[in-house]
Amino acid sequence: MSGVSSRARQWTRPPVLIKSDRLRWSIYAGALIYLVLAISSVDINPARIYEGLERGWRFVQGFLVPDFTSRWSDIQQGFIESLSMTLTATVAGVLISVPIGIGAARNISPTAVYLVCRTIIALSRSLQEIIVAILFVAMFGFGPFAGFLTLSFATIGFLAKLLAEDIEDIDESQTEAIRATGASWTQLINYAVQPQVMPRLIGLSLYRLDINFRESAVIGIVGAGGIGATLNTAIDRYEYDSAGAILILIILIVMAAEYSSGYVRKWVQ
Amino acid sequence: MLSVRNLTKTYRTGDEALKGVSFDVEPGQLVGLIGPSGAGKSTLIRCVNRLVEPTGGSIFLGNEELTRLSGSRLRAARRRIGMIFQEYALVERLSVMENVLSGRLGYVSFWRSFTRRFPQADVDKAFSLLERVGLTDHADKRADALSGGQRQRVGIARALEQDPELLLIDEPTASLDPKTSRQIMRLIQDICAERNLPAIINIHDVLLAQAFTRRIIGLQAGEVVFDGPPEELDDAALTRIYGEEDWTTMRTAKPGDEESGEHDEEERMAGLA
Amino acid sequence: MPVIVRGNGKTWQKRASARQWSIWFGWLLLAALTVYCWQVMTKDTIWAFVQDAPRQAADLASRMVPPRWSYIDKLLWPLWDTINIATLGTLLGILFAVPVAFMAARNTTPSRTLVRPVALFIIVASRSINSLIWALLLVAVIGPGVLAGILAIGFRSIGFVAKLLYEAIEEIDETQVEAISATGASRAQIIDYAIVPQVLPAFCGISVFRWDINIRESTILGLVGAGGIGLQLQASLNVLAWPQVTLIFLVILATVFVSEWVSAKVRQAII
Numbered sequence: 117m118s119g120v121s122s123r124a125r126q127w128t129r130p131p132v133l134i135k136s137d138r139l140r141w142s143i144y145a146g147a148l149i150y151l152v153l154a155i156s157s158v159d160i161n162p163a164r165i166y167e168g169l170e171r172g173w174r175f176v177q178g179f180l181v182p183d184f185t186s187r188w189s190d191i192q193q194g195f196i197e198s199l200s201m202t203l204t205a206t207v208a209g210v211l212i213s214v215p216i217g218i219g220a221a222r223n224i225s226p227t228a229v230y231l232v233c234r235t236i237i238a239l240s241r242s243l244q245e246i247i248v249a250i251l252f253v254a255m256f257g258f259g260p261f262a263g264f265l266t267l268s269f270a271t272i273g274f275l276a277k278l279l280a281e282d283i284e285d286i287d288e289s290q291t292e293a294i295r296a297t298g299a300s301w302t303q304l305i306n307y308a309v310q311p312q313v314m315p316r317l318i319g320l321s322l323y324r325l326d327i328n329f330r331e332s333a334v335i336g337i338v339g340a341g342g343i344g345a346t347l348n349t350a351i352d353r354y355e356y357d358s359a360g361a362i363l364i365l366i367i368l369i370v371m372a373a374e375y376s377s378g379y380v381r382k383w384v385q
Numbered sequence: 386m387l388s389v390r391n392l393t394k395t396y397r398t399g400d401e402a403l404k405g406v407s408f409d410v411e412p413g414q415l416v417g418l419i420g421p422s423g424a425g426k427s428t429l430i431r432c433v434n435r436l437v438e439p440t441g442g443s444i445f446l447g448n449e450e451l452t453r454l455s456g457s458r459l460r461a462a463r464r465r466i467g468m469i470f471q472e473y474a475l476v477e478r479l480s481v482m483e484n485v486l487s488g489r490l491g492y493v494s495f496w497r498s499f500t501r502r503f504p505q506a507d508v509d510k511a512f513s514l515l516e517r518v519g520l521t522d523h524a525d526k527r528a529d530a531l532s533g534g535q536r537q538r539v540g541i542a543r544a545l546e547q548d549p550e551l552l553l554i555d556e557p558t559a560s561l562d563p564k565t566s567r568q569i570m571r572l573i574q575d576i577c578a579e580r581n582l583p584a585i586i587n588i589h590d591v592l593l594a595q596a597f598t599r600r601i602i603g604l605q606a607g608e609v610v611f612d613g614p615p616e617e618l619d620d621a622a623l624t625r626i627y628g629e630e631d632w633t634t635m636r637t638a639k640p641g642d643e644e645s646g647e648h649d650e651e652e653r654m655a656g657l658a
Numbered sequence: 659m660p661v662i663v664r665g666n667g668k669t670w671q672k673r674a675s676a677r678q679w680s681i682w683f684g685w686l687l688l689a690a691l692t693v694y695c696w697q698v699m700t701k702d703t704i705w706a707f708v709q710d711a712p713r714q715a716a717d718l719a720s721r722m723v724p725p726r727w728s729y730i731d732k733l734l735w736p737l738w739d740t741i742n743i744a745t746l747g748t749l750l751g752i753l754f755a756v757p758v759a760f761m762a763a764r765n766t767t768p769s770r771t772l773v774r775p776v777a778l779f780i781i782v783a784s785r786s787i788n789s790l791i792w793a794l795l796l797v798a799v800i801g802p803g804v805l806a807g808i809l810a811i812g813f814r815s816i817g818f819v820a821k822l823l824y825e826a827i828e829e830i831d832e833t834q835v836e837a838i839s840a841t842g843a844s845r846a847q848i849i850d851y852a853i854v855p856q857v858l859p860a861f862c863g864i865s866v867f868r869w870d871i872n873i874r875e876s877t878i879l880g881l882v883g884a885g886g887i888g889l890q891l892q893a894s895l896n897v898l899a900w901p902q903v904t905l906i907f908l909v910i911l912a913t914v915f916v917s918e919w920v921s922a923k924v925r926q927a928i929i
Binding site for chain 2: 834
Binding site: 150154157169196201203207243261264330344351366 | 800808
């Protein structure tokens with residue numbers, strides 16, 4: 117405790133987050149014990165790591181001097197699959213998300229619809245993209261179609277949830293005013309809700325497009341098409357210069373997407 | 386004590402904030418700096434401790450030319466100059482005591498300030514300052530838990546914790562109610578008198594400036610257009626500073642001590658005065 | 659919503675403004691592009707498989723239930739590894755992200771022309787590459803195991819934490835910084851007294867949020883050999899032991915729910 121009241125006028129900094137001394141020290145002790153246990157359970161093989169350093173250096177070299185040419189047709193095919201998958205999945209995902217998002221907004225939807233839509237959202241959010249991809253590959257076979265389904269499904273959980281939260285946050289007086297004119301439910305959505313949430317919906321869709329592209333580079337590892345499969349092969353074959361080329365292209369596309377989406381968002385506002 | 390010579394400041398946008406300002410401040414002198422918004426008041430006092438970089442001219446504090454300093458010498462000069470801000474500018478998530486002790490940052494090493502182990506003399510000084518401004522009981526409260534008047538008093542304590550040779554005060558009452566404003570001005574006046582401290586106070590409220598300072602400098606478009614005791618600040622001088630306006634009505638509407646919710650503060654301040 | 663313009667006393671004309679036309683054109687372009695991409699993507703799709711999917715799904719479902727509950731004792735140790743990967747990886751990421759964030763924020767960077775672009779590049783490179791890809795690389799470099807997982811999670815977290823943190827640093831109240839610099843404080847003291855108190859709550863929130871995401875991501879890192887429960891998933895998938903896969907999914911789901919609950923509680927406590 118601080119010594120404000122004591123005669124000698126000592127002062128120590130009062131604790132910032134946790135006021136109780138005992139609780140604070142037991143949390144510190146618990147964290148320390150956990151860290152010791154966790155770190156000691158990591159088995160580190162120095163010989164293997166030393167051996168790997170040389171490979172790591174080769175990868176850094178591959179990244180600095182990438183090789184775009186020798187696997188270009190594979191890389192091209194991978195990126196075409198990834199990009200087409202990303203766009204179609206985002207469009208499909210947004211189209212499905214909008215009705216679900218409206219349904220999941222408490223202030224404009226009946227309770228039964230609300231519960232169903234919230235369940236769909238929770239299901240989509242709790243399942244990892246990779247796990248969904250494994251299941252879809254098992255059902256639909258290898259290739260970008262399974263990837264398309266995976267990304268669409270993942271988009272629903274993300275977009276519908278944020279859209280629903282947005283609709284719940286809208287200005288109630290505007291809905292009230294439109295309702296007072298005797299508008300039907302669809303007119304209400306069109307006149308009171310849509311103008312308020314549209315800019316953010318577009319912003320979120322662009323953001324999801326960006327996420328979907330990054331995910332499309334991953335789900336290929338479990339067989340759902342796209343650049344991930346190409347990357348996986350390149351690394352398996354120890355072709356680090358081709359892998360470096362793929363990673364550089366991914367970074368560039370993500371940067372371009374981020375930059376242009378900022379521009380579009382400003383334009384929509 | 387402080388001497389400002391031909392100070393100019395031109396912002397990168399091309400705005401000329403100061404056009405050759407010169408004046409001297411004697412020890413213990415309380416100077417009210419008045420002028421319309423955008424006249425360069427805020428720029429002027431920020432040039433003194435170099436939070437704003439002047440374009441030309443020079444400023445001397447004692448024998449040291451502030452305008453030539455840089456790096457650690459500038460920091461050493463800054464700790465000789467206390468500053469009190471308009472919106473208090475307390476670090477809101479730190480405690481009152483930490484805010485007051487932050488006035489010693491220019492004196493202690495980083496490690497000492499990081500571990501909050503200030504020299505006992507600094508801590509003693511902080512306690513006596515908190516007592517002086519009437520906030521002893523609030524030492525361990527977070528700064529954002531205080532009222533406006535209380536926060537400004539923490540700001541004053543922080544500035545005095547520096548052992549300053551000069552106080553720069555930027556609109557100390559702009560966000561306070563009329564009564565608290567007068568209390569804060571009276572506190573500043575008393576403290577400066579006790580320590581023979583010179584101070585420059587930027588202030589919007591002409592009547593407050595006249596009531597609490599012995600000298601007024603009027604700034605208009607970056608130039609000094611009035612410099613003299615408050616009694617000489619007549620309608621003609623006000624028109625020179627602010628432009629044409631019916632000044633007599635302002636004088637008749639005396640600032641009544643309006644009702645404020647801070648009765649206990651009033652009593653505490655009365656006890657101090 | 660085309661605007662109807664009525665001429666003064668003349669016959670009315672109905673024409674949308676140029677802007678309206680360009681918006682319609684934009685939507686049309688998007689639709690055309692989507693259809694084109696759809697055709698490109700499904701070029702090699704074997705529709706017979708797709709039509710067959712409902713039957714496949716039913717078949718899969720019948721093989722997946724009931725889960726093989728007895729397998730749980732083989733999952734506890736990998737689960738502990740998974741949590742360690744997420745936690746230690748998050749700590750590692752934070753350790754590097756904090757200096758990167760201070761170098762990337764406009765108001766704290768030592769140099770806008772040299773240091774800031776480097777910091778921003780680190781952030782974008784770390785963010786663009788998913789942790790599974792980081793794991794893929796690291797397994798190839800330092801060999802399979804928990805360490806590769808920790809590093810993968812750590813590398814991915816740097817960009818995420820640093821980006822959100824530097825945005826928080828750029829949004830701080832500058833007058834508090836001004837007040838502390840006016841006392842004659844050094845750069846390090848200004849950061850400690852004026853900036854850290856302002857960004858600390860945001861920093862804690864971001865870290866816990868990232869830890870929650872990392873728990874999700876670390877569950878599947880084993881697919882490429884980077885330790886944790888994903889290793890068991892990969893092994894079970896390889897031998898098509900679907901009842902085990904179901905149990906692993908359930909365990910992952912439960913872990914994710916618990917971590918989400920913990921992170922929500924901690925964030926509530928901070929704010």
